[in-house]
Amino acid sequence: MTLSLFILFLEQGVASGLVMGSVYALLALAIVIIFKTSEAPNFAQGDMMMGAAYVALYLLVFRKAPPIVAIPLTIVVAFVVAALFRGLVLAKVAKSSGSPVNLVIATLGFSYVLRGLVRGAGVGDTPRTFPPLASTDSIMIDQASVTILDLVIFGAAILTMAGFFWMFAYTKLGRAMRAVGMNPKAAQLVGVNIGRIHMLVWGLSGVISAIAALLISPKILMTADMGSIVTLGFAAAIIGGFNSLPGAVVGGFVIGVSENLVGLFISSRAIVVAPFVAIMLVLIVRPQGLFGGRTSIKKV
Amino acid sequence: MRSLALLVALAALVALPFATTGYVVYLANLLLTFTVICLGMHLVLGEAGQFSLAQAAFYGIGIYTSGLSGAAFGWPFPCSVLAAGLVSAVVGLLIGGLALRMRDIYLALATFAFGEAMQWVLMDWTSVTGGPNGLHIAPARLFGLQLLTDKQAYPAVLVIAILMLGLAILLSRSRLGRAFRAVRESEVAAMAMGVPVKSTKLIAFALSAFFAGVGGGMFALYSTYIHPDSLGFQTTILVLTMVVVGGLGSIAGAVGGAIVFGLISELLRQTPSYQEVIYGLILIVFMMFAPKGLFAFLGESFGRLRRA
Numbered sequence: 001m002t003l004s005l006f007i008l009f010l011e012q013g014v015a016s017g018l019v020m021g022s023v024y025a026l027l028a029l030a031i032v033i034i035f036k037t038s039e040a041p042n043f044a045q046g047d048m049m050m051g052a053a054y055v056a057l058y059l060l061v062f063r064k065a066p067p068i069v070a071i072p073l074t075i076v077v078a079f080v081v082a083a084l085f086r087g088l089v090l091a092k093v094a095k096s097s098g099s100p101v102n103l104v105i106a107t108l109g110f111s112y113v114l115r116g117l118v119r120g121a122g123v124g125d126t127p128r129t130f131p132p133l134a135s136t137d138s139i140m141i142d143q144a145s146v147t148i149l150d151l152v153i154f155g156a157a158i159l160t161m162a163g164f165f166w167m168f169a170y171t172k173l174g175r176a177m178r179a180v181g182m183n184p185k186a187a188q189l190v191g192v193n194i195g196r197i198h199m200l201v202w203g204l205s206g207v208i209s210a211i212a213a214l215l216i217s218p219k220i221l222m223t224a225d226m227g228s229i230v231t232l233g234f235a236a237a238i239i240g241g242f243n244s245l246p247g248a249v250v251g252g253f254v255i256g257v258s259e260n261l262v263g264l265f266i267s268s269r270a271i272v273v274a275p276f277v278a279i280m281l282v283l284i285v286r287p288q289g290l291f292g293g294r295t296s297i298k299k300v
Numbered sequence: 301m302r303s304l305a306l307l308v309a310l311a312a313l314v315a316l317p318f319a320t321t322g323y324v325v326y327l328a329n330l331l332l333t334f335t336v337i338c339l340g341m342h343l344v345l346g347e348a349g350q351f352s353l354a355q356a357a358f359y360g361i362g363i364y365t366s367g368l369s370g371a372a373f374g375w376p377f378p379c380s381v382l383a384a385g386l387v388s389a390v391v392g393l394l395i396g397g398l399a400l401r402m403r404d405i406y407l408a409l410a411t412f413a414f415g416e417a418m419q420w421v422l423m424d425w426t427s428v429t430g431g432p433n434g435l436h437i438a439p440a441r442l443f444g445l446q447l448l449t450d451k452q453a454y455p456a457v458l459v460i461a462i463l464m465l466g467l468a469i470l471l472s473r474s475r476l477g478r479a480f481r482a483v484r485e486s487e488v489a490a491m492a493m494g495v496p497v498k499s500t501k502l503i504a505f506a507l508s509a510f511f512a513g514v515g516g517g518m519f520a521l522y523s524t525y526i527h528p529d530s531l532g533f534q535t536t537i538l539v540l541t542m543v544v545v546g547g548l549g550s551i552a553g554a555v556g557g558a559i560v561f562g563l564i565s566e567l568l569r570q571t572p573s574y575q576e577v578i579y580g581l582i583l584i585v586f587m588m589f590a591p592k593g594l595f596a597f598l599g600e601s602f603g604r605l606r607r608a
Contacts (some may be wrong), residue, residue, distance in 0.1 A: 041405060099592030105544050108537060109583030116576030165599075168534055231416070238409050273420040279413040280398075287402040299504075 008143045013261040015144035021256020023216045025232025027159065030208040036181040036243050037201045038090070041234070045209060047225030051114045052078040052210035053217045053226065057130055062123070062221035075210045078193035082206025084200040085110055088200075090251050093196060103164055110273065111227070113164035118297035119224045130217035153215045160211050161249060164204075168245065177201055206275055232259070235275035240291050249290025255279070313458060316449045326450040327566060329522045330463040333515050334542065335558040339468040341543045342554035347477060347482030348504035351408035355397065355420035356540050358509040359386040359520035362516020364422065364429055367437035367526065377440035377447070381460060381517030388513025391507045396505035400498070415536060422528040434527035437520050453522035459586025460518055466509060468551055471507070480504055538565070545586050547593025554594055 027045065034042045042048075055077050059070035084299035093106045135150040138145045166176040180197045188194050220226060236255045241246025255275055262274040282289060317325050337359055344352045362384035366442050370380045399410040422429050424531055440447040440456070447453040471477050479500045482490035514576070538561075546557020564582065568575040590597035 024359060035405070041408075078561040089588060093584075093587045094592065096588065099548075100539075101508045101544055101548065102591050105541055108541070109587065112576045112580030112583065114580075116574060116578075116580060120574060120577065209548040234409070235413075238406075238413075242405060242409070267526050271426060273417055276413040276417040276420070279301070280417070283402060283406060283410045284398050285415075287406055291404075 007262030009264045010261070011142055013264045014257055015141060015146050016150075017232035017257030018253060019150040019154050019256070020219075020238075020259065022154050023252075024232045024255050025249040025252025026157050026160060026208050026212040026215075028236035029164065029245060030205040030212070031230075031233055031237045032240070032242065032245055032248045033177070033208075034205050035237075036245075037177065038103060039096075039263045040100040040107070040124050041242075042107045042205070043113070043115065044085075044107040045113040045205070045233065047111040048082060048206055048227075049213045049216075049230060050224065050227035051081070051118060052206070053130065053213035053222060054118050054121075056208055056210075056214055056217070057222065058123060060131055061128075065080060068129070071133075071214060074214065078206035078210035079203040082150035082205035082209075082295040083163055086202035087195065087199045105271050112244045115224050115227070125160060128258060130222055132218035133214065136218075138247065145202045149218060153219075156211065156215055160208065164208065165245070168235040173200065205233065230273055232256075237278050238279050238289060241289030244291035247289060250291065253287075311388050311510060318555065325454050326522065326552075327456045327562075329450055329454060329518075331535045331559050331562040332457050333518045334539065334562050335555050336461055336464045336518060337512050337515040337539050337553070338546070338554040338558040340508035340515070341539050342549075342551060343468065343471065343480070343541035344504045344508035345540075346549040346554065347472060347480040348501060348569070349480075350403070350501055350504060351411065352505060352508055353408050353412040353536050354415035354531070355508070356454070356531050357415040358392060358512035358525075358535065359516045359519070359535065360390045360418065360422055360528065361391055362379045362513030363437075363519050363526050363531075363608060364435065364516075365513070366520035367435055368428070368488030368515040370440060370520065370607060371438045374441065376442045377456065377517075377521060378442070380440070380520070381514060383512040384520070385510045387513065388516065392506040392509025393502065396502045396509075400505060413537075415514050415533060419528055419532050431514055432528070434525055437524055437526060442519045446539050447521060450598070451523050457518050460514065461522065464514060465551075465555065468511075471549060476500070476503065478567035481485075529605045530565065541583060545583070545594055547595045550593075550595065553595050557593065560594060 029047065034045075046104075052074055056070055056074040058075060059065040060067065063070075065073070066209075088111070090103060090106060093102055099242060105151055132149050135148040138147050139151075168177065176187065176197050177190045177200070178192055179190070179192055180201075184194055187197075190294050216229065217226075220229070232255050235254070236251035237248050238251070239254055240251030242247070254277065258278060259274055263271045301377025306607065309455070317329055337355055339351070340358075341355055344350050364383035366377075366380040367376055369383050370377065373385070391426055395411070397416050397562075399407055399414065402410055426433075440453065442456075442510040447456065472480075479490070479495045482493060482495050483500050483504075485496055490500075492499050542557040542561040543554050544557070545561055546555070565579070568578055586594070
């Protein structure tokens with residue numbers, strides 16, 4: 001491989017990687033905020049994203065709604081469904097057994113229900129294409145070719161993350177969420193309504209997944225199984241430490257870029273396994289992830 | 301009362317191939333296989349409290365080891381089933397040695413990553429596993445006898461399942477089983493009592509891999525074909541839900557969960573359109589109203605009836 005080809009591959013890999021990585025970062029963020037407050041990973045995250053993508057598809061293509069209506073409506077639906085699942089189902093599961101395994105199984109059940117509904121409703125039976133919300137003309141950044149859509153995806157993802165971090169850091173609601181994540185009992189003592197915060201966190205996670213769905217859907221073929229892309233969000237969250245929000249974002253970009261570089265430099269078949277090898281390597285070297293704090297020891 | 305019920309169950313299992321069709325026997329073979337894998341999950345998660353989301357990978361290693369060793373060396377099937385278990389256990393030891401430095405969610409995710417990577421290996425190591433074309437498994441042999449049908453394989457599958465069940469019960473009642481539970485309840489307290497926490501966890505992990513590998517060996521007895529697609533995370537999740545829905549932490553729960561949930565999944569296959577919705581709702585309802593599993597739930601309900 002000549003040097004110029006090497007640089008071309010490198011630039012293209014990093015550019016495409018940052019675009020996909022920004023979506024993985026969103027998904028990882030959605031996973032981590034739930035994990036931080038519920039102590040259980042949400043295995044329905046991928047199917048929440050898939051469900052939101054199909055709601056948007058239904059509104060845009062089947063109902064011919066203009067994007068200005070369809071996008072906010074999709075986000076509202078994602079918020080309400082996710083918050084209700086937490087408020088009606090998970091609250092009861094958490095009450096009847098404190099074990100995280102039970103919460104995990106309940107989220108798995110939710111993911112089956114969502115997938116079954118999409119398949120059963122008659123829109124998820126055949127692969128579909130999502131109408132791109134921006135032009136797909138390509139432009140060159142130095143030697144790397146990206147589309148306008150790619151730039152919109154990247155920009156929208158960055159804006160979403162910035163808005164989210166602002167809310168988490170500076171608003172009263174964000175402080176309440178952080179408090180519940182750190183010490184639920186103490187948060188309750190100072191007057192935080194824990195049930196409501198849990199619902200809001202789930203709703204917010206639904207919103208972030210919906211935004212990720214709107215961004216990624218034009219770039220992939222839509223099927224009822226498209227939620228499996230969340231595996232890469234999980235990989236990103238793990239690399240970032242699983243309880244660190246900045247870590248999740250960095251992890252997303254690491255996964256996106258490394259996936260594209262592996263695809264260009266090694267082989268496209270190795271793309272599938274690269275994230276898992278990355279997870280194992282990171283966990284072996286740093287069991288708590290790159291940005292994770294010290295793992296606490298359970299009290300006797 | 302209890303031993304009577306067990307005798308009846310055993311008699312029914314022995315009589316099964318004489319009274320029913322090939323499909324039912326195939327289903328029985330599959331359920332017995334999943335029972336053994338669930339016992340492995342029970343050991344590592346239910347007894348020792350350590351997550352392992354790589355059961356499907358160990359099951360797959362078992363299937364391929366058994367199928368390939370049977371074809372390459374012409375081993376009689378007890379040898380190839382044992383080899384399946386041992387190879388899985390060795391891989392389990394290696395992976396456990398790395399993964400058990402982590403705990404809880406990190407352990408779950410590391411083993412999940414291993415499971416996914418293993419599926420990729422099975423899919424892409426074409427020269428050995430046949431890759432995406434799958435692998436045709438030669439019929440199992442014993443002293444010139446060939447097991448060609450589900451009915452012929454059934455006695456062997458049943459005997460292995462009973463042996464493994466016995467092993468699980470022995471383990472659970474042994475000093476090792478007590479050490480597992482001590483580690484599950486509190487690692488610090490277990491350490492203070494002189495339980496070697498690290499090696500105990502490692503043994504639990506390797507044993508669960510052994511059980512899953514033997515399950516793979518059992519599968520190779522009655523099945524003629526395997527494709528890596530069926531060895532992914534879905535299968536691990538199926539085993540996990542069987543164990544949790546049956547009742548995490550008890551052998552009866554693991555066995556009952558495997559049978560009841562295996563039957564439910566098979567019945568739902570008849571109604572493909574709403575299969576996933578119903579399956580998901582069952583999981584959710586169980587976690588909401590019967591968090592300790594089917595058997596604890598039934599026990600409590602009967603207790604309430606008796607008191608009333």
